Amino acid sequence: MLDSSLVTRILFQDFASWSITLFYLLGYTAIGVFIHGVYVQVRKYRRGKPFAIAGLKAGIQRMLQDLASHRTLVRRDRSAGRAHALIFFGFVLLFIGTATITLEYDILEPLFGWRFWRGDFYLWFSLVLDVAGVGLIAGLLYMMVRRGWIKPPKLDYARPDRSPEDPDYNRSDYKREDWAFLWTLIIIGITGYVLEAARLVWLGDQPEVWSVRFWSPVGAVLAHGMQGLGLDADAAAMLRSGLWWFHGLLALTFIALIPYSKVKHIFTAPTSLMLRDPLAGRRLPKVPEEQKSAGYQYITDFKWKELLHLDACTKCGRCHEACPANAVGAPLSPRDVILSLREFANHALEAKTLPAEAELDVHGKGPGQVFMETLWSCRTCLACVEICPVAVEHVPIIVQMRRKLVEDGNMEPLLEKTLQTIHKTGNSFGESKRKRASWAKDLPFTIKDARKEPVDLLWFVGDYASFDPRNQKVTRGFAKLMNQAGVDFGLLFEGELNAGNDVRRVGEEGLYEFLATANITSLSDCAFNSVVTTDPHSYNTIRNEYPDFGGEFEIQHYTTLVRELLQQGRLRLRKTLDCRVTFHDPCHLGRYNRGFDAPRDILQMLGCELVEMERNRDNSFCCGAGGGRIWIPDPPGTEKPSQNRMHEAARIEGLQVFVVSCPKDLTMYEDALKTAGYEGKFVVRELIELIEECVEYDEPAALSLQA
Known part of the structure; x- marks a missing residue:
């Protein structure tokens, strides 16, 4: 009878001690890069004006409901919303699984001798993660098809507020970033399954591995396929060794780059949802008595919450699609206003020291600045705020910038x-x-x-x-x-x-x-x-x-x-x-x-x-x-x-x-x-x-x- 205590997976099985040390060194390096990136982002937000959080408990509850139901994402785009739900829940479960392994290997077992990643717990753990990985890959594949073949107009990053000769007109970098994000995640997912299958073939003579293989159904099917193609245990061991390092390094690179890339939205988007103002746009903010200017002139005039909103934007284009000004050819896309300000904020506020005041002015015709014509094109109809799946508050930001234009007399004579x-x-x-x-x-x-x-x-x-x-x-x-x-x-x-x-x-x-x-x-x-x-x-x-x-x-x-x-x-x-x-x-x-x-x-x-x-x-x-x-x-x-x-x-x-x-x-x-x-x-x-x-x-x- 099979001893259930033997049913587990040894993470570093047959690894030399130097290679384990190297892996941990690379892992801590990735974590260090991640922490530094987080520090840079927090420093950027701290350079904005203070914002007092109100109704935090209600905000957290609403955010959790938004994430659990994906209600803000399935609206008016069910296919994309459901695909994102597969990616989101698959990613969360896989992250929890990785954190669980780390908890045992690096904390509980070394400090207290506690071991739980074995027997029935391990089997159910393996099954849940196998299913989660399938959801993740399915969602990613749909998003690839959507971007590569369906090509909805809202995912075209062509700018209505710029001309081709403008230095910040071309946003092809965003498309490359989108594809890099999708390919990185899908390769991590696929190599994880292949790695699992190679391990099953390699250790196929061990009952505590092979007899429970279908608790990892995807890996088991791939393992049988490998055997059918003539892969033996020795070849599987070699495949497993090389793929282990490729998979691990790719995953560590992904973690390290989170604060520096689109991936940061896994943190900024939930926070933005948590800080959502239910009356955003419906109730505009008063001008504080101590504020010298009525509106926003410099990027440092923005509240830290608004700077976070800029980072929460996922470029989904729903606001772009809903905007009536954009629909009739006006030089306005709410998405591009947010992205321009984000680019401006990253350039001006992520540096160790703030640039000169003139370089902080968000109004003008330079890269990242917002044109006066763009701001005056807005109808403040709230369509952008209402449809944004991550609670970006476009209209209040636009009105704050308009206040400065009015203060300076930069408006139509008739107005x-x-x-x-x-x-x-x-x-x-x-x-x-x-x-x-x-x-x-x-x-x-x-x-x-x-x-x-x-x-x-x-x-x-x-x-x-x-x-x-x-x-x-x-x-x-x-x-x-x-x-x-x-x-x-x-x-x-x-x-x-x-x-x-x-x-x-x-x-x-x-x-x-x-x-x-x-x-x-x-x-x-x-x-x-x-x-x-x-x-x-x-x-x-x-x-x-x-x-x-x-x-x-x-x-x-x-x-x-x-x-x-x-x-x-x-x-x-x-x-x-x-x-x-x-x-x-x-x-x-x-x-x-x-x-x-x-x-x-x-x-x-x-x-x-x-x-x-x-x-x-x-x-x-x-x-x-x-x-x-x-x-x-x-x-x-x-x-x-x-x-x-x-x-x-x-x-x-x-x-x-x-x-x-x-x-x-x-x-x-x-x-x-x-x-x-x-x-x-x-x-x-x-x-x-x-x-x-x-x-x-x-x-x-x-x-x-x-x-």
Whole structure:
């Protein structure tokens, strides 16, 4: 009967003592190189600004859930996500296996005489690692096929922000690094199996080895194949000896190079996930009082967390693919912004001593610097942040750099004029504050002034809904709906200013703080229970950013309110619509604040046949107005994001209505309907207009508007 205590694997079987000493010397050298690399990276991060970690326990839990489920990786690319899961879990199990061997050989046995890597434990250990290796190799093979034959466009490192003559245009080094990473891991995996098979053939006459060979199923199959090809024990011993050194040295080289290569993401990516800000982009950071400049000019202005985010990027291209600016040919790829800054940080911050201040400036046209045109191309739609599998926060970084541009006056003249107009009049249209509620003068009922009497619901209207003639029709429609439902509501009238959401995302932090503080004061002086708004941009900043300035208000978008009024029967439908529609998710309602369901529920109540566009919900496409881009003219002859969206909608057979629920969307898409050539084929309508068409109204009372 086989003695189970003999079933094990002697790591250095038949090795001379000098060769064992040499191996350990090489191993410690590799560990030393690794530790030095880690030291260089930590020194780099320490050269960034401080960052206080908050909610660490929740961050760790979320990170572990992300890693275990791979939920951030399988989204919108299931094949790549599943292949990565095979690589990840295979690598983790193999690493644990290697660490287990080291634990016994180098710590427990020499110090305490403890031995556990034998018998049943060893057999199950061998089986698990054999299966893990198969998963690792399968995942790597798919990634090779993907890069070599499938070639998705997002893995093309061509830069939209550079020309071929620019010194940092060519990123072929990244492709070589990707292939080197894949080949190194797959060779380590394959040679591990061949090494295992050669050992089985070499020691085939020993029952404690051969009789349990199928606990290493892959190695056993290869061993039988070797025997079938005529490999005897002596030849197998020679093969095992040479391959042992090749496999071991390759593995040690891999370990040594982790901090210096793409492989570092096995540490930086989980840390980035752990430090993820759930409100990244939705809530932008205030400028610390001690900070001299409003935004980021130098790489040393970045927080250490942001420098780590740069290293966490795996170049997967998902942000590149999702970016609306990139989709229409603007000189922006969120991935390339991050990679440029990473290259810049590595060059400037990994040196023993910091270079001169001028060499730390991240703005400009030099290698690694980010162009002004690139920063102004961003719509701050949050598509990049939302899809990033490793929690890189592109938009906050871009806005921080924009703050410096605004501070220095480096912006489009029209944008600068608009910001001055907002500062002077409190709105982007340059209208008198007294005209903010002029849209209501023809209504047959009085709207309360919330500054003078208590209301249940305070309606924060917003600039476009207040001053744009086309949107004013929608605004009057919503007022009629609330009146019909018996909602006790009121306005701030001229006490309302631009909410500041887009002002802040432009980078004009001083003006934003002025607007936010003024609105918070006006709101705080009123007696109400909650706020409603028809403007998703206002909704986002009041909900997510005003609390940082002392303004804690319960707020909802109108779609949530109207759905409730319909469900309660306070709004009754006199008819339903028999039409085919598609719905565009506004960035600031959908992706920013997860307001996906209420508009769709309303459309269903109205009897509409909803056909989703390919890009919908959290993958919705931007209209192009966000981030202040509605105030910046697009270059002549270029496609606008809104036109790109119209082409997508037009592919829906029999489409009758393109439905929006944002004033800026209505403006952008009605214009795009004409310029994209679809006028007469379908129409753009605000959801409020469809609701108005269906609701049963009482006879309107002949009341005058309160002044």
